[in-house]
Amino acid sequence: MVDVTSNMAAPRRVSKAAPASIAVDVVTDIEVIRATVAAITPDMVFTGYQHPAFLSAWVGSAGCAPMFLKFAVVGHGPVLLPLERCDNGVAGYCGGRHANGNFPVGRREDIAALSDAGETAILSAIKAAGIPANSLFLERQHAKWHNLANPFVFASSVASPNIALSFSIDGDLDTVLKTHGGKSKRKKLRSYRRKLDAKGSVEFLHPVPTEQVSRYLDRFLALKAERFRQAGIANVFGDDRIKAFLLDLFTDGAPDHTLHGLTLDGEIIAVIGCTRHANRMTVEFGSFEPEHAQLRPGELLFFSAIAHACETGIEIFDFGIGDEPYKRSWCDIETVHMDTTIGLTLAGKARAFAQTNRSRAVRAIKSNDRVWSAVKTARRALARR
Template sequence: MSDPQGNVSAVEVDIYTELRTAERWWTEFERHAECTVFQRFAWLAAWHNHIGRHQGTTPVIVRGRDPNGEVQFIVPLAIERRGATGWLTWLGAELCDYNAPLLGRNFANGLRTQDFRWLWRAMIGLIRANPDLRFDMIDLDRMPERIGSQRNPFLDLAVLPRTYGAHSATLGLDWNEFFLSKRSSATRKRERRQFKHLAEHGEIRFVQVTRSDEIERSINLLIEQKRRFFARMQVEDIFDRPGYLAFFHDVTTDPRLRDVVHVSRLDVGDSKIATGLGLRHKNCYSLILSSYEDSELARYGPGRAHLQHLLRYAIEHGFEFFDLSIGDAPYKLDWCDIEMKLFGYYEATTLNGRTIVAVKMAIDHAKLLITRMPPPVRRLAKRVLVKILTGCRRAPRAACRNVCLNLARRRRWRRRSARP
């Protein structure tokens, strides 16, 4: 590997494992850094207080400074213990739609691929030099292509594309113009009819919740609505996971996030029929949780009406983008013109880690292959993959061994096929 450029080789890298020691310079840096809303200190600190700490997670905060002592980047990592295996991951990854570093202005612009790889090796070497920070593998997931105006330097590693992406809308300056560009005349006519039926049950009001007691009641309602939805869909209720309820109550009432968190409702008469939790960060509004009452009014599209009020709010308050996060739900495609690709990165540092990485990469390659199949075949292949993964969870050691044996057989077959 060639020597790094001067501005990279001069970076001083240090490691912090206690969040309280990083709070001052982290919060100062995030004010002008390019980052996603999920890498704000208060968000990740709440995750660690309510979830990570009880799982035995150790924060590994990497800070890079220039020769003048100015922070150039922060990489919020963590070491999680899963059984006997140590995983180096993003801090709070399970409750972050996007995982990425915080970058100083123009830090990544002009950064060569070999420069960041050299820097990454320096970070890993510093972490591994600490005997208390041992890990077997690296698993960095849901990394976006860009961080603000900069290309994500982590894409210079040997990343794998994810089979899913995220969607956001470019808002423009005028709500009516934006609305007309996104909805056909037939759709507008149908929605006017639905909203008229809503209005027959009482005055329709878009409510921005600001008082602490009202925020708590609205968040409780949102969670209740989501839990009923999970039950109807027969999927896991994420709020059953330890610490999740406390986390959402914490971040929505934390004074440090007062200008970030946006809790809203759509009321019809005395009924609170739709609720939402959004995050306001720089030029982007992110809707991270929303739901509506499964009542007789559900047929009149309260969720759609609430979303339209939120889009209008974002435009009228000067936001340039509206992020509808990960997933390809049809309603997102109706509003969004930007699809953000996401990437993952695996690396093994021990023999135990190599086995796990081999399994995870095999699964990811299978998922990518399935996305390229014709729809009928794709549905069948997904069902087969789900059965395989279920078997992996029930007998992980046997599954890992079988995957590794199959990979070895495939490599031997390729070598034999390549012989003249």
């Protein structure tokens, strides 16, 4: 496993030069926010979670009250932090728990200038801006994106509790399999496929056609809700606003946001949702029909999606946030995201302190296989009561 240490922020030196002048514009008007999203152009730097399609769908359907912050170092253009403010007074990236690899939006030279201004100048500008929130929680951030440092990853930032796993695609599927468990993996998946074929007519969809997105999304939400219930995990897809967001995103956001599916005699038995940004494909979510679990429909769909990625110019296949054995069987790149908390009021500073320590504690638990296994077992037992 390769640990992408370049995504871990090194402490920044504090410059002894005069601090850079940074202006911060706080935008809460919804029409101005929509116009700001529409003004994001392909030549700007952004991840799939700050993609205009993602932000447009989220602002239009789900989440809390949008609150965008625009930073500009004197002599440079704006750098956008697309945030939302929730009822508890905390502001974080639009998308909440559905945004899993965040980075500010702007032109390379403007983001670089903001990074060069340094942590002290950025924090001073934030605290002087009169932001209507008690704290900022900037979670699951890339410390670097396309070799550009994130100006909002500070020396005080901490590693996010969950890692992300991915692998590079260097050629066709046969080439990929030679690097990632070729013969045994292909043999196992062929065995599952033969058994599935014996059950009926099998079809893979890459991607799901627009007119079928609603049907596949409904199926995913039902399967995931039951899986969360059995595991004793809160359903992050349970809010109707999240369904509206996903329907908007995967209907209007293609080809950058697509569903992929596996059917057996027309019945949907596995679904994944993916984001494509540049030459990277990230799996955002997935689920499968437990009745067919012994035939590994989820693994078969991933295998087919990876084959499709090899054929369509994808260079990085990213399984997204979370550490699972099936991901480890493919992946050799481990990415650590960073969390930054900034308290703006006395109550906000207390929240920021608690959140930072919570992140450290959760990461420590999940890094210990024995402890994390015990936690999951206890959670499932409580769910059965």
